[in-house]
Amino acid sequence: MLNVPRRLYSEGVQKQRDEPAAGNEPSHTKDTPGRPITKNIEAARESTRVVREKVLSALPNLSPHENIYNLPNFLTVSRLIAAPATAYLLLHDHHKWALALFAYAGITDLVDGWIARKWKLQTVAGSVIDPMADKALMIILTVTLAVKGAIPLSLATLILGRDASLALAAIYYRYASLPAPKTLQRYWDFSLPSAEVHPTTVSKYNTFLQLILIGSTLTLPVITSGGEYASLLQHLGGSDEMLRTGMTAFQCLVAGTTAWSGLSYAFLKNAVTILGENEELKAKQGARGRAIIGVTFGGVVAYAVWLALTHDAEGASESDQIGTAKDDR
Template sequence: MAAIAMLPMPLRASRQCTRLNCLVISSPLVSLPLSRRGWVGLSAKEARDFSTVTLASRSRIQTSSLRKRTSVVCALESRIIGQQKRYSAQKPTDPSPQSSPPAPKKPTILSKLPNRTHENIYTVPNILTFTRLLAAPLVGYFLVHDHHVAALGLFAYAGVTDLVDGWIARRWNLQTVVGTIIDPMADKLLMTIGVACLAVNGSIPVWLAVIILGRDVGLAISAIYYRWISLPPPKTMARYWDFSLPSAEVKPTTVSKINTALQLLLVGSAIALPVLPETVISAWHLNEAMTGFQYLVAATTLWSGLSYVFSRDAVKILTKEEIQKRISRAAATNTAGKKP
């Protein structure tokens, strides 16, 4: 009945007619036979049977093609969905401006560690100062054995490095608390050894050596005392000799700097005097000039010793905030210097 309902109107009206001339629309299955048959006269029963077969074949073809198209579409859709899932899995998630703010980070283990209490002591100025400390005993050895040329060379090296390390520390901001301690210590060690050996050789009078060495001994005792009282607890000998742990700062006074320069010039002159020829010494009256210079050094030595006693800014005990500030500044300077 459904096939009959889909027939054209003239064909449905053919029930009352005995014969009907009709034109059957060609289909892919019957196009060739119908093209040979042309116009034919079909009875109503034959037309109905032919139409039923044609429509059934056409419905089967349409159903199969629809199934094929549906299967192809489903396959394409599944492939597209799979590609979208893989792309969404590989694509990095960029935070959008409308996204919720990130959750606060939990404190890490490094944030719970205490602040640094040590500073970097392995700097170029400190290394140069340490070489001066090593050169001081060698100068004394050469003086005792009358090797004045070698002693004069090491003494000149110590004087040049004393000027260079200070310039480097100021130029690249490499000042450290350790440097303020070992720099004058190297100078005093060189002066102490040089003065003692020159007094033994008779190059300078003994009374001048006593004044110079007495002042240095008094300053050393004061430095030991201030280092101990300024050291944060626990006060142990290991922490006491750990110079990377700053606790106090020594600021030389102006007269002390002048006196140090005069003492170095005195020791250098006393070492170089035996190297010069006798004609030069007598022509320039260097022996008389040396005697007057010795009295000048004695006066400045006493003055510089008293300046440390009565000056309030000569020795400064550092607080915890100042120690952390110095260490942070040194760490920032070292990090900036390592960058290309």
């Protein structure tokens, strides 16, 4: 049974008492036999109709729900599923399928946003899972490519360490700038804004370069595995060695932009805006947050340099020895 709000029910009952039905005589007029019952039934029906209309009009405000079952959200969820699927294909050396699935993820990342804006299908759920899918794809593929030896361990450490350092700083910024009382429920209530992050310019370029790096790393074994792609490469005057040299140079470029973009959040004061009126407290909180990024990501950069000079250098020399042995044969 529909629970009618007490206020709406009272209004309907009061209307029934105060307003006679259309065509009824005043209450003090003497009615003919049989008419009072009919008039009372009609008045009750009218008051019920009024109450029902008010209840139905109030329901959307009492329990608002978004329609999350739309095409943009479906594409976003499929992209979220594509991340571990691509990693599985990579681990089993299905490079063409892995590249195709990565291309699907990139295309749907553009298409779902366009569809949501074009037909006004934006939802809060979509705004949460869309960046989650992008970040999951980047993290999972970075780890997988590092395990396969397709990218240097030092570069993977920089990429993952930057995200971890910024996430740690974000946790601090959220807690420090949250208005009192600082409870766990209020911490996860994002309708209470406390700080705004403004991506730096180099960070935007770095994200684009990282995606190009992942895509080109997935493409390289497809081209160098032989067949029509290798023949096309030779026809264009290229070689496997030339591609690997270019890939190494591009990896160095991405390593530099990753380190630069991470440290930029430690030095630029306008990268994070803390909301509030106490300027002195906001300045202290901003300095502490930047210090967290500087210390944590600075340690990551130092460790990545050590890996590049030790682990990656040893791996490169072993590859050269294997290549020389093959040439001698």
